[in-house]
Amino acid sequence: MSVDKKRGGAAARGAVAATVATAVLLGGFGGFSLWQDTATGGINDSITTGQLRINDVEAGDWYFAANDTDMEVLGWPFDEERPIDINTWLVSPGDELIYNTFANVLVTGDDMLGEFSIDQSSYTINDPDWDGFITVSVNNANQTIFPDVNVQRVPVKITVKFSDQITGLLGQDAANVIDLSALTVQLDQVQAPTPAPVTP
Structure with missing residues (x-):
């Protein structure tokens, strides 16, 4: 091998080494790190959460909603x-x-x-004939x-509510049609509030 080739190889290796050394000095191959400092800014204030709970639901009373004008034939005023x-x-x-009924709640x-x-x-709807024909809801859900x-x-x-769409002999003479013994009332937090009442 000639002396020139040896010198050429040594020069090439030297150039690569210089490049690597420059990259290390600049913070490595991943990025360029500038000066950095930190300071502790502790906050001693206490942050407390609110509550949303139902303490209990009182025993209530049952009513029939005479919301059909035909009920007036029985002497029951409409919507009573x-x-x-x-x-x-x-x-x-x-x-x-x-x-x-009444619910005692803490909000x-x-x-x-x-x-x-x-x-x-x-x-649970116990009678299969009535399945899909009974709905349970809270009337004041928007309150x-x-x-x-x-x-x-x-x-x-x-x-x-018992649907008026059930036909024929379906659902007649059925005992214990719906089991409400475990009926659960929920109180949910809402994200889109209605305007708060104006305090006089």
Whole structure:
């Protein structure tokens, strides 16, 4: 091998080494690191969460919603809630039975708002003929519960509606049509609040 070739190889290796050394000095192959400093800015303020809970639901009373003008034939004014004995009342298609009760709730938090709903998995329709023809809902689901430092006693109106679309002999003479023994009322936080009432 000639002396020139040896010198050429040595020069090439020297150039590569210089490039590597320059990259290391610049912070490595991954990036360019500039000066950096940190300072501790501790915050000693306490942050506390609010609450959204149902303390209990009181025992209520059953009513029949006379919301059909035909009920006036029976002497029942239209759109009236008449108290009934749920254990002796015989349901027919189109009936709406209302359970009026109160829930004692605690809603705190500066921007906390709640609304009632029904856990649709918490009741059972026992008669297969009525499956799909009964709905359970909270009439005042759109009523917003505003925050208060005290427990609030809020009216809850639960409606059990029997569809007027069931036909023929389906669903007749059925006992214990729906099991409400485990019915669960939910109180959910809402993200799109209705305007708060104006305090006089």
